[in-house]
Amino acid sequence: VQLQASGGGLVQAGGSLRLSCAASGRTFSSYSMGWFRQAPGKEREFVVASSWSGDSTAYADSVKGRFTISRDNAKKVYLQMNSLKPEDTAVYYCAAASTDDHRVVLTTPGLYDYWGQGTQVTVSS
Numbered sequence: 044v045q046l047q048a049s050g051g052g053l054v055q056a057g058g059s060l061r062l063s064c065a066a067s068g069r070t071f072s073s074y075s076m077g078w079f080r081q082a083p084g085k086e087r088e089f090v091v092a093s094s095w096s097g098d099s100t101a102y103a104d105s106v107k108g109r110f111t112i113s114r115d116n117a118k119k120v121y122l123q124m125n126s127l128k129p130e131d132t133a134v135y136y137c138a139a140a141s142t143d144d145h146r147v148v149l150t151t152p153g154l155y156d157y158w159g160q161g162t163q164v165t166v167s168s
Contacts, residue, residue, distance in 0.1 A: 044068050044157045048137045051162030054127055058166070062122040064137030064159055074157075075140045075149050076120045078112065080133035080164075087136070089150045091122065096145040105130075127166045134161040 050062040062078070077092035091102045091112045100112055109127075114120040120137060138155035149155065 044074070044139055046137050046139060046157055046159035048135065048159035048162040050122075051135060051164045053165045053167065056127060056129055056166055056168050058127050059123070059125045060127065060164060062124065062135055062137075062162060062164075064120040064122075066118045066139070070118050073141065073145075075142045075147050076112070076114060077138045077140070077149060077155060078122045078135060079138060079152055080131075080135045081161075082133040085133075087152050089152070090135070092148045092150055093120070094146050094148050095142055099146050099148045101148045101150055124164070127164075129166045129168045132164060132166050134163050136161045 045067045047065045054060055075095050078090040079087050080090050081087040089103050093100050093112045097114050109125050111123040137159040139157040140149050140155045
């Protein structure tokens with residue numbers, strides 16, 4: 044599976060962006076999906092994840108109520124980001140993990156099998 048993240052850019056604080064993650068090679072239908080981010084000088088951190096079925100999700104406390112993950116269970120996963128803050132500035136990565144259980148939500152980067160190349164999100168104050 045090859046992943047391609049897009050949709051990043053420069054936005055003012057309080058604004059919104061929608062990131063997309065597209066798959067090539069096969070669909071996302073049997074993969075748990077996640078979004079992670081990495082700011083300069085910091086480790087990659089969990090943002091949000093969705094189970095294979097999309098029925099279960101997990102969000103980092105820092106983004107709860109502002110970010111939403113969605114998927115069409117075909118070849119795209121989205122991250123809707125609202126009320127953006129300067130501390131959301133980072134490179135955002137989408138990731139996919141092959142799982143047998145359609146309910147599994149993975150929040151640890153090391154459990155993911157495939158990664159996109161990242162898309163830069165910059166929030167100005």
